[in-house]
Amino acid sequence: MTNDYPINEINKRINKCKQKSNNPTPPPTNDLETRITIPFFRGVSEKISRILRRHEFQVSYHPGTKVSAMVSTQKDKVDPQDREGIYKVNCSTCSKTYIGETGRSFKVRLKEHQAALRNAKPNSSALALHVIEGTDQDHIIDWDNSHLIDFESRYWNRKYKEAIYINKHKTNSLNLDAGLEINPIWKTTLE
Numbered sequence: 001m002t003n004d005y006p007i008n009e010i011n012k013r014i015n016k017c018k019q020k021s022n023n024p025t026p027p028p029t030n031d032l033e034t035r036i037t038i039p040f041f042r043g044v045s046e047k048i049s050r051i052l053r054r055h056e057f058q059v060s061y062h063p064g065t066k067v068s069a070m071v072s073t074q075k076d077k078v079d080p081q082d083r084e085g086i087y088k089v090n091c092s093t094c095s096k097t098y099i100g101e102t103g104r105s106f107k108v109r110l111k112e113h114q115a116a117l118r119n120a121k122p123n124s125s126a127l128a129l130h131v132i133e134g135t136d137q138d139h140i141i142d143w144d145n146s147h148l149i150d151f152e153s154r155y156w157n158r159k160y161k162e163a164i165y166i167n168k169h170k171t172n173s174l175n176l177d178a179g180l181e182i183n184p185i186w187k188t189t190l191e
């Protein structure tokens with residue numbers, strides 16, 4: 001937070017002001033130079049404004065700076081892998097792609113796929129089924145490179161988008177079905 005604080009800008013203003021006070025020229029009557037607007041950070045801004053006022057600056061605060069700083073920090077803290085949406089998992093043996101959607105954390109959903117495979121439950125995961133039934137060769141799922149390809153919290157949008165992504169990968173898909181049947185009109189709005 002303090003790194004973002006415009007200390008340099010404030011120091012520049014103070015120095016300018018000092019130079020002026022050493023200078024015999026009279027101060028301008030409507031002195032815009034002595035007005036300064038600083039972002040408000042509780043505990044920091046008050047101290048700085050006290051110093052500035054000592055140097056005869058008129059201090060005002062930027063409204064909303066703190067709020068926007070907080071919002072962006074909160075957003076950055078959310079692990080993208082913990083979000084909901086459409087995800088993609090590849091088989092590293094045959095390069096087939098699985099597309100899925102989840103309204104919960106993607107990380108949690110992925111663990112469910114892994115558990116289905118570990119516990120040999122092909123009915124609860126198409127990925128587990130692919131490995132278990134793929135007797136032609138040892139199919140190895142590339143869990144490490146699996147990821148969300150689209151964030152989507154709205155239920156029907158997720159269903160539509162999932163179907164669109166399955167359709168995009170249909171030549172090399174390991175999905176068991178094509179997902180939601182989509183009216184062609186929707187395809188153009190969601191693609």
Ligand SMILES: [Zn+2]
Nearest residue numbers: 091093094139
């Ligand atoms: Zn495979």
